[in-house]
Amino acid sequence: MTEGTLRRVVDLLTRSARLKHLPRTGWLLRGVEAPESIAAHSHGVALIVLILLDLVDEPLDRGRALAMAVLHDLPEAVMGDMPAPASRYLPAGAKQAAEASILRELVEGTRSAERWEETWREYAAAETAEAKLVHDADQLDKFLQVLIYHRSGHRDVAEFWSLMDAHPWSCRASRELLSAIHDRAAVC
Numbered sequence: 030m031t032e033g034t035l036r037r038v039v040d041l042l043t044r045s046a047r048l049k050h051l052p053r054t055g056w057l058l059r060g061v062e063a064p065e066s067i068a069a070h071s072h073g074v075a076l077i078v079l080i081l082l083d084l085v086d087e088p089l090d091r092g093r094a095l096a097m098a099v100l101h102d103l104p105e106a107v108m109g110d111m112p113a114p115a116s117r118y119l120p121a122g123a124k125q126a127a128e129a130s131i132l133r134e135l136v137e138g139t140r141s142a143e144r145w146e147e148t149w150r151e152y153a154a155a156e157t158a159e160a161k162l163v164h165d166a167d168q169l170d171k172f173l174q175v176l177i178y179h180r181s182g183h184r185d186v187a188e189f190w191s192l193m194d195a196h197p198w199s200c201r202a203s204r205e206l207l208s209a210i211h212d213r214a215a216v217c
Contacts, residue, residue, distance in 0.1 A: 030140075037138035044135060047106045053174075054110040059185040061178055067105050070170055074098045077166035077173075077206075084202035087158060094159040097152040100145055101163060103135060104128035125153055161199035168196045169206055176214045190214065 030038070048068040056064030065073075075098040082091055102110075108131055116124050132149050136142040152160050175189045190211065198204045 034138060034140065041135055041139060045103060045106045048102065051105065051109060055112045056174070056178065056186070058112060059178075059183065059188075061183050061186070064178075065174060067102050067110055070174075071099060071102050073170040073173065074101065074163065074166045077169050078163055081162055081166060081200070081202055081206070084206075085162065085200050089159050089162060093148065093151070093157075094162055096145075096148045097160060097163040098166060100132075100149050101152050101167065103149070104131040106135065107131045129153070158199070162203070165196070165199050165203035168198075169203060169210070172207060172210050176210050179214055187214075 048071065049066055051067045052064045053067060053070055075095060078094050078098045082089055082094060104127070105111075108127060111124060129146075129150070133142075133146060136145050139145075151157055152163055155161055155164050172189065172193070175186045178186045193207060193211065198207070
């Protein structure tokens, strides 16, 4: 690699490291002190993707699905975690366009730039089986956090359970895992 490419990679890694410290805003808004970071969420999504890949009936591209899971919130290293209620006040497509622009800037000058942008666009479009699975995992990680925070006494997060049917779950395994998570909350 050239010195310029190495500098861009280090810049990318340094800027993306912010995800380790940026909190998930939705939890802050519901009174959760010291909520999970965006990076912790992305790790949870990747782990759930690994689990779902072994549970789905159709063979999926593991590498693409995992790459999407790792990259899906990378633009938030610059933009931060915008809660869904705030996103509704933006023009249609504005948040996604901003995220695409940020991702392009973050990966510019690296050997991975084109491939990572294509992977992120595939995730954002949510049309392939892999992208749909990662979207399921993103939602499942949210509901897992609802369970965890609810168990630790944060009753304000219970409102999230009403959103379970709002997501177009892509496979039976995702719905079954969601049901198992919700069942655990019922015994709290």
